[in-house]
Amino acid sequence: MAIQPLYRKKRWGDLPTALLFLLPSIVLFAAFNFYPMIDAVRLSFYKWDNLSVPPVFSGSSNYVKLFSDSRFWISLRVTFLYTIGVTVFSIVLGLLLAVALNQRWLALRSLWRTLAFLPVVTPTVAAAMVWILLFNPNFGYMNTFLSYLHLERQTWLSNVHLALPVLMSLGVWRRLGFTTIVYLAALQAIPQEYYESARVDGAGIWGTFSKITVPLVAPTTLMLITLGLIDSFLVFDQVLVMTRGGPADATLVVGVYLYTSAFTSFKMSYGAAISVVVLIIIATLTIMQWRLVGFGGSEMEELK
Amino acid sequence: MTAQLSTFPPRRRFNLSAWRKIRANLGTLLVLLPVIVVIVTPYLWMITASLKTRGHIGEPPYLYPTTFDFSNYQIALSSAPFARYFLNTIIVAVAVVLARVVIGGMAAYAFAFLKFKGRDVLFFLYLSTMMIPFYAIVIPLYLIIRDLHWFNTYQALIVPRMVDAFAILLLRQAFITVPRDYIDAARVDGCSHWGVLWRVVMPMSKSSVLTVIIFSFLFIWNDFFWPLLVANNDSMRVIQTGLQAFNGRYNVEWTYWMAGTVIATIPPILFFLVSQKQFISGLARSGLKG
Numbered sequence: 001m002a003i004q005p006l007y008r009k010k011r012w013g014d015l016p017t018a019l020l021f022l023l024p025s026i027v028l029f030a031a032f033n034f035y036p037m038i039d040a041v042r043l044s045f046y047k048w049d050n051l052s053v054p055p056v057f058s059g060s061s062n063y064v065k066l067f068s069d070s071r072f073w074i075s076l077r078v079t080f081l082y083t084i085g086v087t088v089f090s091i092v093l094g095l096l097l098a099v100a101l102n103q104r105w106l107a108l109r110s111l112w113r114t115l116a117f118l119p120v121v122t123p124t125v126a127a128a129m130v131w132i133l134l135f136n137p138n139f140g141y142m143n144t145f146l147s148y149l150h151l152e153r154q155t156w157l158s159n160v161h162l163a164l165p166v167l168m169s170l171g172v173w174r175r176l177g178f179t180t181i182v183y184l185a186a187l188q189a190i191p192q193e194y195y196e197s198a199r200v201d202g203a204g205i206w207g208t209f210s211k212i213t214v215p216l217v218a219p220t221t222l223m224l225i226t227l228g229l230i231d232s233f234l235v236f237d238q239v240l241v242m243t244r245g246g247p248a249d250a251t252l253v254v255g256v257y258l259y260t261s262a263f264t265s266f267k268m269s270y271g272a273a274i275s276v277v278v279l280i281i282i283a284t285l286t287i288m289q290w291r292l293v294g295f296g297g298s299e300m301e302e303l304k
Numbered sequence: 305m306t307a308q309l310s311t312f313p314p315r316r317r318f319n320l321s322a323w324r325k326i327r328a329n330l331g332t333l334l335v336l337l338p339v340i341v342v343i344v345t346p347y348l349w350m351i352t353a354s355l356k357t358r359g360h361i362g363e364p365p366y367l368y369p370t371t372f373d374f375s376n377y378q379i380a381l382s383s384a385p386f387a388r389y390f391l392n393t394i395i396v397a398v399a400v401v402l403a404r405v406v407i408g409g410m411a412a413y414a415f416a417f418l419k420f421k422g423r424d425v426l427f428f429l430y431l432s433t434m435m436i437p438f439y440a441i442v443i444p445l446y447l448i449i450r451d452l453h454w455f456n457t458y459q460a461l462i463v464p465r466m467v468d469a470f471a472i473l474l475l476r477q478a479f480i481t482v483p484r485d486y487i488d489a490a491r492v493d494g495c496s497h498w499g500v501l502w503r504v505v506m507p508m509s510k511s512s513v514l515t516v517i518i519f520s521f522l523f524i525w526n527d528f529f530w531p532l533l534v535a536n537n538d539s540m541r542v543i544q545t546g547l548q549a550f551n552g553r554y555n556v557e558w559t560y561w562m563a564g565t566v567i568a569t570i571p572p573i574l575f576f577l578v579s580q581k582q583f584i585s586g587l588a589r590s591g592l593k594g
Contacts, residue, residue, distance in 0.1 A: 014418035017497050021414040022426070024407045028467040033433045036441035036448065043443065093339065100336040105325050107333075114580065115340055118347070121576040124526055125544045126565045129551060130346045133353060133558060139362025141349050173343065181584050234437055237528040241548060255439060255529075262443050263533060272443050279440035286435035 037279070043272035051266055062273035072274065074249050075257040079233055082164060082253060086171035086235075087228035091221060093172065094179025099213060101180065102187045113184070117177035124174065124237035131170050132157070132242055160250040163243055167251055170238050175231075179224055186220040187213070219293070226289035230282060254278055350569070354562035361558045376563035380550070383560075386567050388539060389546030396461045396542060397524040403466035404520050405513060411467075412475035413501045417487060433469045438529065449534050456537040461530070465523075471516045478512035479505050515586035518579065525572050543568050 044062055048055035066072050100106070101113055119127065134141050135156035143153040157163050190213070198208045214221075236255035239245065245252035245260065254274065262271025348367040354376055355369040364370060380386070414420075415427050445464055454460040482505050490500045506513065528544040535541060541549060547568045554560045576583055 013420060015420040018414045018418040018420040018423070021410040021418070021497070025411040025430070025467045025472065026426075028407070028463075029430065029433055029469075031448075032445065032464040032467075033436055033441060036444035037436055039444035039447075040440055096335065097339055100332045103328065103332050105329065106336075107329055112336060112340055113584075114577070116343055117576070117580075117584065118573060119343060121522065121525075121572045122569055123544050123547070123572060125528060125547045126350075126569045127346065129547070129561055129565045130350045133361070133562065134346060134349055136362075136558075139365070141345070141362075141365065141367065144362065144365035173346070176343070178587065181587055185585075230437075234439065237526075237544070240528075240532075258439055258442075259529070263446075268443055268447075275440045275443060278437055282437040282440070283435040 040272045040275050040279075043269050044276045046269045048269040049265070049267040051268070055269060058269075062270055065270070066273050066277070071249060071252065071257065075252045075254045078164060078249070078251060079235070079253045079255075082168055082171065082235060083229055083232040085165075085168045086175060086232045087225060089168070089172045090175040090179045090228060091224050094176055094224070095183050095214075095217070095221075097176065097180045098183035098187055099209065101184060113180075116180050119174045120177040122174070125241055127170060127174060128238040128241035131166065131238070135166050157243055158247050160247050163247060163250045167235075167239060167242060170242075171232060171235060175228065179228075182220060182224060183217060186217045190216050223289075223293045226285065226293060230285050230289070233278075233282065233285070347569075350562050350565055353559060354566045356559050358557070358559050361562075373559070376559045377567070380560050380563040380567060383554070384546065384550040384564065385538065386543075386546065386550075386564070389541050389543045389568075390571060392458075392461075392535075392540060392546075393525060393542040395458060397521050399458070399462045400465045400524050401517050401520045403462070404468050404471045404516060407467050408471040408475055408516065409501060409506060409513075411472045412479050413497065413505060415472070415476050416479035416505075417500075418497070430469050430472060434473075442529070442533070446533055454534070456535050456540040458540075460534040461527075461542070464530075468520070471520065474512050474516055475509065478509035482508050511582075511586070514582050518583055518586055521575070522572075543571075 043055065045057060045059060046055035047058035047061065097116060101109060101116070103109075106112075133139075137143060137153065137155045137158070140156070142156065146153055154162060156166050194212050194216075195208055198212055203211065234255060235253050236259070239251055239253050239256050240259065243251045245256045258271050258274045258278070261267050261274060345367060352367060352369045353361050355372050355374070356363075356376075357371055357373045358376070360371075411430070415423065415430075449455060449460045449464075452459075486504055486508070487500055490504050491497075495503065524542075526544065527542065528548075531542045531545045532548075535545065538546075538549065547564055550564045551561050554564075
């Protein structure tokens with residue numbers, strides 16, 4: 001969009017005002033975004049595993065070590081599994097829930113919607129605490145529930161095969177409200193006539209869902225996928241609280257590996273190398289999102 | 305469309321009869337209720353467990369309270385400064401929200417209405433910060449805070465969060481929909497750009513401003529990694545790190561844990577219930593992360 005100048009040019013136009021208006025944000029971005037990012041890249045080429053000794057330049061040695069570090073590959077694999085699981089389940093369940101909530105004649109609609117949204121505003125640490133107890137092998141409700149069904153009780157978070165799915169269930173639980181609300185908004189934008197004429201043509205519930213609903217919310221789905229991948233890839237809180245990456249690295253997501261490398265073992269430069277890899281992955285995903293969906297979802301349509 | 309439809313023989317309209325309405329309701333609820341039960345179970349369990357007698361947490365294993373032992377709450381409240389954690393969180397949240405609206409509003413105004421060389425490049429630079437994940441900057445940021453001797457201060461929790469590209473983007477998008485004439489008229493009347501921003505543009509972009517406020521608030525309320533690194537003194541902890549520390553001290557005292565968890569969960573949920581309408585429409589509109 002072209003913007004015409006308001007008043008006729010003083011010599012510098014709007015530049016002095018613009019500088020004044022932009023000064024705080026420029027300073028803050030420079031100091032707390034751009035400088036740290038560049039510094040992280042710089043640090044990743046140094047050897048620095050003791051805070052009291054100055055860093056020493058070491059070329060690409062951190063990266064060489066990183067790419068032959070099996071724990072790093074494990075952490076990438078665990079993070080990808082977590083990310084894909086949480087994104088897919090929260091989107092599928094969110095769409096179903098939104099379709100159910102979108103029925104105009106549904107009893108207690110706003111109550112269901114409010115309940116579905118509560119997890120989004122529940123602090124992650126609080127949710128993680130509840131999960132620890134729900135999945136406690138001795139008295140947790142999940143095992144009680146399995147006993148009702150005459151199934152074998154599980155050790156959940158100390159089981160290498162179940163720990164990650166348990167974490168994913170928390171991720172889906174927290175994200176579901178968000179995907180539901182976004183889908184609800186998308187569904188409400190679909191003209192009611194589409195459904196009516198589909199019924200005239202004799203389409204059933206599944207037919208209208210798969211032929212009308214799913215295709216018409218496809219842009220929303222795309223946005224939720226890219227946003228979901230980025231968000232879930234950066235998971236940290238619940239993993240640190242619930243498992244700290246264990247058992248046997250089964251839940252070692254990248255965030256936790258970065259945290260333990262840099263802030264418990266104080267291998268700062270190694271941590272910096274990990275963070276550069278994360279930066280590349282997330283930047284790629286973000287650019288993908290921008291290309292496919294626009295900057296921030298629906299609001300950005302005009303800017304494209 | 306209508307003309308086409310009218311060539312059909314008259315059909316009954318699609319108003320559901322009472323009986324069909326009940327049937328459709330039952331069908332939908334059959335799908336909906338199991339999901340809702342799963343969503344609500346953690347809350348029921350949390351409340352139930354927080355009211356159990358110490359050492360008897362899973363007995364009986366129901367999702368509703370059978371005992372009402374409020375002493376867990378007394379112990380939780382007296383052994384950890386939850387009020388302090390809340391106060392700290394609110395101080396940080398209010399400061400960050402204010403800064404994001406003021407600083408972001410100024411930047412958004414410049415990008416929306418002022419003409420200067422390099423504007424588009426600068427705007428793109430701003431937006432590019434959206435693809436820098438927090439992990440990518442956390443180590444140098446930690447070192448900056450260390451060098452400034454800012455550990456365990458409000459500044460450490462506030463200053464690095466004061467500007468947010470997404471807030472600027474949202475505000476700019478709202479600003480450019482303000483009719484040009486309004487701004488010109490105000491300028492002709494001798495209003496400064498600063499005055500136009502606060503008296504014309506901001507009031508006309510209320511819903512976007514509210515969206516920014518809500519998201520910043522939620523972001524601070526859920527913040528964990530950063531406070532964990534820079535504010536570990538008990539008097540400087542925020543709610544998330546405070547809760548974690550409390551549980552670390554009372555390991556395996558499950559009933560205390562759950563009392564503390566309930567205490568930490570109630571305020572954000574109340575905040576949500578009060579601002580629900582704006583919350584949900586803002587979220588749906590922006591399609592931002594939750």
